[in-house]
Amino acid sequence: METHSDITYRNPATDLAAAADMQRVLEDMNPLPQPDVPTDDVVELACGLTLDGQVITLARVRELTGADEEAISRAALSSAPEAFLTTLLERGTVAIGDRPATPDLLGQLVVGDRDMLLLGIRRATYGESIDYELTCGGCGQKLGATVGLDEIPITKSPVPGATEFEVTLKRGVVARVRLTRGVDQNAVVHAARAGNLTIAEADTLLLARTVISLRGPSGATRPVAGQMDAEVAMRDLGLADRATLLEELRKRRVGPDEDGVPITCASCAHEQKVQVTLSALFRWN
Numbered sequence: 001m002e003t004h005s006d007i008t009y010r011n012p013a014t015d016l017a018a019a020a021d022m023q024r025v026l027e028d029m030n031p032l033p034q035p036d037v038p039t040d041d042v043v044e045l046a047c048g049l050t051l052d053g054q055v056i057t058l059a060r061v062r063e064l065t066g067a068d069e070e071a072i073s074r075a076a077l078s079s080a081p082e083a084f085l086t087t088l089l090e091r092g093t094v095a096i097g098d099r100p101a102t103p104d105l106l107g108q109l110v111v112g113d114r115d116m117l118l119l120g121i122r123r124a125t126y127g128e129s130i131d132y133e134l135t136c137g138g139c140g141q142k143l144g145a146t147v148g149l150d151e152i153p154i155t156k157s158p159v160p161g162a163t164e165f166e167v168t169l170k171r172g173v174v175a176r177v178r179l180t181r182g183v184d185q186n187a188v189v190h191a192a193r194a195g196n197l198t199i200a201e202a203d204t205l206l207l208a209r210t211v212i213s214l215r216g217p218s219g220a221t222r223p224v225a226g227q228m229d230a231e232v233a234m235r236d237l238g239l240a241d242r243a244t245l246l247e248e249l250r251k252r253r254v255g256p257d258e259d260g261v262p263i264t265c266a267s268c269a270h271e272q273k274v275q276v277t278l279s280a281l282f283r284w285n
């Protein structure tokens with residue numbers, strides 16, 4: 001399920017829906033971390049979080065232990081697909097700035113910053129590199145590749161902590177929008193699964209949470225997110241405007257690059273990219 005919305009692009013429900021995948025994740029967390037791996041536990045956020053007027057750009061993560069593995073495996077077995085990611089972040093993140101990493105603070109982080117934390121937890125737990133096994137798109141041979149976590153391109157917010165932006169729509173309407181946060185992603189994934197929603201319906205939910213307001217050419221402003229009629233407002237938008245908003249959300253996302261890391265086949269020199277997804281980070285080690 002690949003769409004223009006970053007919710008559906010990387011959501012744990014689609015990455016981890018298969019029970020087999022889930023099982024592989026758990027199995028591969030079994031090997032004990034190497035004691036000689038240097039643990040760099042400070043994560044620089046790609047966007048950052050503004051709290052009480054201060055922009056926080058650093059977080060601290062830690063190596064996952066057996067107790068964490070048990071908690072994460074319990075979450076994975078629960079019926080909520082977003083619980084796996086949430087529990088992983090809650091167990092592996094110690095602090096955001098100088099504050100304890102509460103579920104509430106983790107939920108306020110934009111999706112890209114949560115991805116930065118996942119990278120950090122991966123690094124603290126398994127070390128600097130990820131081993132991929134893939135099939136060459138050129139010659140069909142199986143190839144193994146090792147990707148250093150520092151090779152993954154990271155997009156940073158041009159202005160640290162800035163999560164809001166404006167998008168001009170048709171007929172002179174200007175939408176004030178904010179980047180997708182963890183709490184938005186969780187809500188949409190949860191509702192999409194509970195209600196068996198289509199992508200269009202999930203997009204409506206995402207927009208209803210991320211579009212703060214719509215301002216008409218006359219200057220009249222209609223608040224959207226948090227309003228009773230937020231979903232109605234997003235359903236009433238034209239298709240082109242919805243597509244524009246979803247594309248802006250996608251384009252402006254920060255954190256690890258969606259395109260992935262280029263890998264060149266040693267036999268035929270074909271180049272392909274491997275994506276850094278949740279399952280890639282915690283399936284193989």
Ligand SMILES: [Zn+2]
Nearest residue numbers: 136139265268
């Ligand atoms: Zn090849």
